[in-house]
Amino acid sequence: MRAIQVSGTIPSTLRENTRPGEWAAGLTLTGDTGQLIGIELIGPNALNFSVAWNPSLGLATLGIAAPADYEYFAAARLPTQLSFSLRFVFDDGSRQSPNMVYRVSVLDVDDAPPSDLRLVTGGSVTAGAIGSVIGTLAVTDPDSAGPFSFSFAEADAWRFEVVGNVLKLRDGISLGLDEMPTLPLFIEVSDGRQSAGFTLSIAVTDPGTQPSRVEVLTPATPQSGFVLHTPSQAVTLHEARDITAANSHGEELRQVLLAEGKEVWMPAVQALRLADGWLDYDPAGQAVRASALQGAATGQAASGAELARLVERNAAGQGWVDLAAALVPGALAALDDGALVTTLYQAALHRDPDAAELALQLGRLASGVSRAQLVADLAGSDVALAAAADPDGVWVGQALGGSAAWHMDTGGLGSGVLAAAIHPVGLAWML
Numbered sequence: 001m002r003a004i005q006v007s008g009t010i011p012s013t014l015r016e017n018t019r020p021g022e023w024a025a026g027l028t029l030t031g032d033t034g035q036l037i038g039i040e041l042i043g044p045n046a047l048n049f050s051v052a053w054n055p056s057l058g059l060a061t062l063g064i065a066a067p068a069d070y071e072y073f074a075a076a077r078l079p080t081q082l083s084f085s086l087r088f089v090f091d092d093g094s095r096q097s098p099n100m101v102y103r104v105s106v107l108d109v110d111d112a113p114p115s116d117l118r119l120v121t122g123g124s125v126t127a128g129a130i131g132s133v134i135g136t137l138a139v140t141d142p143d144s145a146g147p148f149s150f151s152f153a154e155a156d157a158w159r160f161e162v163v164g165n166v167l168k169l170r171d172g173i174s175l176g177l178d179e180m181p182t183l184p185l186f187i188e189v190s191d192g193r194q195s196a197g198f199t200l201s202i203a204v205t206d207p208g209t210q211p212s213r214v215e216v217l218t219p220a221t222p223q224s225g226f227v228l229h230t231p232s233q234a235v236t237l238h239e240a241r242d243i244t245a246a247n248s249h250g251e252e253l254r255q256v257l258l259a260e261g262k263e264v265w266m267p268a269v270q271a272l273r274l275a276d277g278w279l280d281y282d283p284a285g286q287a288v289r290a291s292a293l294q295g296a297a298t299g300q301a302a303s304g305a306e307l308a309r310l311v312e313r314n315a316a317g318q319g320w321v322d323l324a325a326a327l328v329p330g331a332l333a334a335l336d337d338g339a340l341v342t343t344l345y346q347a348a349l350h351r352d353p354d355a356a357e358l359a360l361q362l363g364r365l366a367s368g369v370s371r372a373q374l375v376a377d378l379a380g381s382d383v384a385l386a387a388a389a390d391p392d393g394v395w396v397g398q399a400l401g402g403s404a405a406w407h408m409d410t411g412g413l414g415s416g417v418l419a420a421a422i423h424p425v426g427l428a429w430m431l
Helices: 070-075 286-298 304-315 320-327 337-349 355-366 371-379 382-388
Strands: 004-007 013-015 024-031 036-042 049-054 059-064 081-090 102-107 116-122 124-126 133-140 149-152 160-163 166-169 182-190 195-205 226-230 233-236 243-249 253-258 263-267 271-274 277-280 394-396
Touching: 036 049, 049 081, 070 102, 116 195, 124 133, 226 263, 277 286, 286 304, 286 320, 286 337, 286 371, 286 382, 286 394, 304 320, 304 394, 320 371, 337 355, 337 371, 337 382, 355 371
Parallel strands: 013 102, 124 195, 233 271
Antiparallel strands: 004 024, 024 059, 036 081, 049 059, 081 102, 116 133, 133 166, 149 182, 160 166, 182 195, 226 233, 243 253, 253 263, 271 277, 277 394
């Protein structure tokens, strides 16, 4: 039986987005090299690499075929390590697959600008108040923890400054009544390598107007049938039809308006449980995961009852991959791998895959990764979860203290129509 012996090592790391020609490794081959007619790369990440065989030197040279993006792997919750193996093809049609698995870690590089800037406290300033603190800033950057620097447009730089992470008026400066009620403020944020601009809306209040005070729900003081059961959960026996609106006010307060004319203010709980369902405010909670999975697999938004069934099955121990396998309909299963990947990216991430992403996912499918696993991975990514999350909560039609299977889905709180989603199952209005 013909055989090849391999000697040598390859670099254990490569920087993300390394392009062809920027990374190389050489392996020396001995044995039946005279009958060797080809070398194949196999394994989960084989498509990221290339191999060239030089018989005169007895050298197999490895290179990059498709760049690897660190943030993609992190967002998809995939290992940031590429792995592949060699397979040798001989002139008599036989093949040899050595047991050696080569692993290359992808190193993160700061190649992405800050993606979000927000005020986590404050957000308002009184007209005429000199040198006032406006609020505390928080920056989201996919590949940098800071420190961050802040700059303003020329028209605002003399009035505003950031000290640490606190946005304030400069000493001796105030805002006028003519800038009420809101002032758009453009701020450019830099992580030292990349920068991005954001516009914050600053509330400018009348110095003669005193802010109103509201009584906030506490464990010791129920209000209108609402009880703060835990710091993260409020409970009531009201049904969805008893509530006209449920609003979030920043990251600290939620407001519930009752049809009878009353209102209830509560801390920013993660769950509001009603008699006929509950609102999940957790941006990475079960309801958001289930909603993202339904959207990726079917191209349609799930009803409250459908989300309840998915949440119940997951809580009972059924994994997201198994749930995805049950959701994938015949129309999706009939697509070839390329069309499947493109459709899933459009449904879950609302964009087409780039060439490297398409090659990566096709390689995963070719190496044995199931379609259900691919659906679950994309639906569970940070981008898909962010798209499925709602600051005013995701409605789950699950009756308080029981299964939702028997309970009528009232549709939850609020309604709205988004753009139609294109999916092989058909055109579905996302409600």
